[in-house]
Amino acid sequence: MRRLLALTAAASLLVAGCSAPSDDTSGAGGSGGDRPVEGADSAGAAGGTADAGESGQLDEGFAVTEHGTFDEGWSMAFLPGGEHLLVAERGGGLKLRDQATGGVIDVEGAPEVRHAGQGGLHDVIPGPTFVDDGTVYLSWVRDHPDGAQGVVGRGTLDIGGGQLSGLDVIWEQTPAEGSGHFALRMLVQGDHLFITSGDRQEFTPAQDTSNNLGAIVRLTLDGEPAPGNPWAGEGDDRPAGETDGDDKSAELWSIGHRNPLGIAEDADGAIWSSEMGPQGGDELNRIEAGANYGWPEASMGVHYGGDDIPDHSDGDGFTAPSAHWVPAMSPGNLMIYRGSLFDGWRGSALLGGLSGQKIVRVDLDGDRATVAEEWDMGERIRAIDEAPDGSLWVLEDGAGGRLLQLRPK
Numbered sequence: 001m002r003r004l005l006a007l008t009a010a011a012s013l014l015v016a017g018c019s020a021p022s023d024d025t026s027g028a029g030g031s032g033g034d035r036p037v038e039g040a041d042s043a044g045a046a047g048g049t050a051d052a053g054e055s056g057q058l059d060e061g062f063a064v065t066e067h068g069t070f071d072e073g074w075s076m077a078f079l080p081g082g083e084h085l086l087v088a089e090r091g092g093g094l095k096l097r098d099q100a101t102g103g104v105i106d107v108e109g110a111p112e113v114r115h116a117g118q119g120g121l122h123d124v125i126p127g128p129t130f131v132d133d134g135t136v137y138l139s140w141v142r143d144h145p146d147g148a149q150g151v152v153g154r155g156t157l158d159i160g161g162g163q164l165s166g167l168d169v170i171w172e173q174t175p176a177e178g179s180g181h182f183a184l185r186m187l188v189q190g191d192h193l194f195i196t197s198g199d200r201q202e203f204t205p206a207q208d209t210s211n212n213l214g215a216i217v218r219l220t221l222d223g224e225p226a227p228g229n230p231w232a233g234e235g236d237d238r239p240a241g242e243t244d245g246d247d248k249s250a251e252l253w254s255i256g257h258r259n260p261l262g263i264a265e266d267a268d269g270a271i272w273s274s275e276m277g278p279q280g281g282d283e284l285n286r287i288e289a290g291a292n293y294g295w296p297e298a299s300m301g302v303h304y305g306g307d308d309i310p311d312h313s314d315g316d317g318f319t320a321p322s323a324h325w326v327p328a329m330s331p332g333n334l335m336i337y338r339g340s341l342f343d344g345w346r347g348s349a350l351l352g353g354l355s356g357q358k359i360v361r362v363d364l365d366g367d368r369a370t371v372a373e374e375w376d377m378g379e380r381i382r383a384i385d386e387a388p389d390g391s392l393w394v395l396e397d398g399a400g401g402r403l404l405q406l407r408p409k
Helices: none
Strands: 005-009 052-057 062-070 073-078 084-089 094-098 104-106 121-126 135-144 147-158 163-172 183-189 192-197 215-220 252-255 259-265 271-276 282-287 323-325 349-352 358-365 368-376 381-386 392-396 401-408
Touching (some): 073 392, 073 401, 147 192, 163 215, 183 259, 192 259, 323 368, 349 381
Antiparallel strands (some): 005 052, 005 368, 084 094, 121 135, 135 147, 183 192, 192 215, 259 271, 271 282, 282 323, 392 401
């Protein structure tokens, strides 16, 4: 059994994280980068520096059980009832695990994906009516005449038959350009579907409200722009000829994001998102309607070539992160713990690090984020989910990535 190491944070805010130029492109479990950050100012609007405490072996704190492996596992979701775990592999495989027997089957009817760059099958979540009708949402990257396009589809999953049917695309990233920073994490909150949409490594779209890149969008469950979104109608005010009919402003909930690979709701209904920054400046953000999180105009990191990016500062018009990480952590997911199995963890955010190869627990209080603990996992962590019994299930990145169950001893 690989050993888990724990680090305890020594201050109220950890300012850590970045990702390498390739971010998380290595499907084979490559490093994804963890190089030193030079020239990144670790103090600023998001808080001062904090040092982690002494590392120590805490194997005795966890009972760790291996439950097989997956090929480029990218996301997973416990289906209502807790009897099945749905796992998406980036290459396009959709797997259904019977939690009682441990058996894993291939789900037929998964979409054809573009498995290149950071493209592939991305997120899977059950719809709010899953118990009644088997509705699930999937996100993936498909071929497009302009390169590659991230999309979200809705279909029906027949657990007994291992079949996905009626899958229809209900949302598209526009424009379709670049080969990375798709993001494509999803959250259902009431009657709304939230989708994280990366900047596609194109920088400036994150500040352009006519497209839906570098943003978090809020839709109806059918994929239409949700009424009341903050930029709704903005495109209608442009002079004739300034829009090509593809204006996406009505979808936008927040902008100024780079590569937000995690989204979750806390017990108070607030939405949080984890985001891969440039070289330095990975972020945890509390998402507010109409907020601009600054990318690429403001960041606590620097460009990969070493060029400076202005830090977040008071009065700059942007919303600073609640926490940021330097050096590399590369958050690949975000979940907020709701159980009671782990004493004192209720309401904590849990992030898996790719280049950082760790799990981070963050205490949330209003818009404040306080890093509480870290565990060195020795492998890139792609996804974390909470089982109905409150145990943590962890999916390692890359070919042959293990599925682990963590429980307190």
